Amino acid sequence: MKKFTQILMLLVALSVLFSCSSNQKNREEVTPPEGMVFIPAGDFSMGGKTVQADRDEFPRNEVELAGFFMDETEVTNRQFQAFVEATGYVTIAEKDIDWEVLKKGLPPETPKPADSLLKAGSLVFQATDGPVNLNYESQWWKWTVGANWRHPFGPGSNLEGKMDYPVVHIAYDDAKAYAKWAGKRLPTEAEWEWAAMGGLDDPVYPWGNVAVDNATDKANFWQGLFPYENTEADGYLNAAPVKSYAPNGYGLYDMAGNVWEWCQDKYHVEAYSQMSEAEQLVNPQGPRSSFDPMEPYVEKFVMRGGSFLCSDSYCSGYRVSRRMKSTRDSGFGHVGLRCVKDL
Missing domain, CATH: 1.20.5 (Single alpha-helices involved in coiled-coils or other helix-helix interfaces)
Structure with a gap:
């Protein structure tokens, strides 16, 4: 025996x-495709893990994922320009707004805005003169006719010296179009969060658990008093060139800060509760429908990673579990993308 x-x-x-x-x-x-890194298969607890977490980050769920490839950086102006030159693609920010389409996502009886506000453009950040009520984002976002990926700050601005910066003013549909052309796709929320953790054991941030006050060398985000005083302790007032900071454990750059990144999932405030009701959480693809109680008439999609505007006083978007959302036609001066590819 x-x-x-x-x-x-x-x-x-x-x-x-x-x-x-x-x-x-x-x-x-x-062997990853050029410009991509391999993200191994694994399982993890998806969702909020600190007192900063919002209600839409709960409950936490145990998720299992297959391996995949992910762009090592956010898509740059250089890469997006190659797409536009190859296809002739015109982004949403470069097209006049169709009021008949827009009003379908607005409350009934919403009056039509002036025609001048329906011209092609996008939202550009503008610092306030001093402290403001942070519940009203319109105080620092300015609708700017002529702002788009080629002119990130509006007419008169250009991409000179910024080809290695992340492309911005990218709407969800623009991101999907680029990903398809590149032979890739947008990541699911679960894939994005798993990749952002970089192989660490349940970290709060892509760099670990070092508090943001001591992490100005790890990512591009807002230091100082938002939205009127930025000390630029991380070296940049706005977006930074990709690879300006050290990568996470998987070799991914800027998984915190710089620009928000679109995911393929529809946004639903109760998405994680819906996930908990599923029998098996393997490679989840997100909810079937979208619902945001703040704007119940429009369909929204998820963004992850935070941006150069994030701070603990307003938006702790650099947390790996932080969720943001917007409509498929929204463009902002701090929103871009990153793609993934199946094995």
Whole structure:
């Protein structure tokens, strides 16, 4: 009996050794496409983990994911320009607004705005003169006719010296179009959060658990008093060139701050409760429908990662679990994208 037990233990040990060697070999054989990194399969607890977490980050769910590839950086102006030159694509911010389409997502009886406000443009950040009520975002977002990815701050601005900066003023539909052209897709929320963690054990931020006050060398976000005083302790007032800060454990840059990144999932305030009702959370694709109680008439999609405007006083978007949302035609001066690709 003792000899049989010893043989059994030896077989188990050999099996484990073979399995580990096989997994290591498979990982070594995975060659990511140019500009992408391999994100291994795994499982994790998805959702809020600090007192800063919002209600839409709960309840936490155990999620299992297959491996995939992810762009090592946010899509840059250089990359997006190549897409436009190859296809002739025109972004939403470069098109006049169709009032008949727009009003379908607004409360009934909403009056039509002046025609001058329906001209092609986008929202550009403008610092306030002093402290303001942070519940009213219109105080620092200015609708700017002529603002788009080519002119990020409006007419008179351009991309000179900024080809390696993340492209901005990108709406959800623009992001989907680029991803399709590149032979990729947008990440699911679950994929994005898993990748942002960089292999760490349930971190608050992509760089770990070092508080943001001591992390100005780790990401591009707002330091000082939002939205009127930015000390630029991280070196940048607005967006930074990609790879300006160290990557996370998977080799991904700017998974915190710089610009928000679109995910493929529809936004639903109760999405995580819906996930909890599922029998198996393997490669979840998000809710079937969208609902935001703040704007119940419009369909919204998820954004992740935060931007250069995030601060703890307003938006702790650099947390790996933080969710943001907007309509598919929304463009902002701090919104871009990053793509993934299936193995």
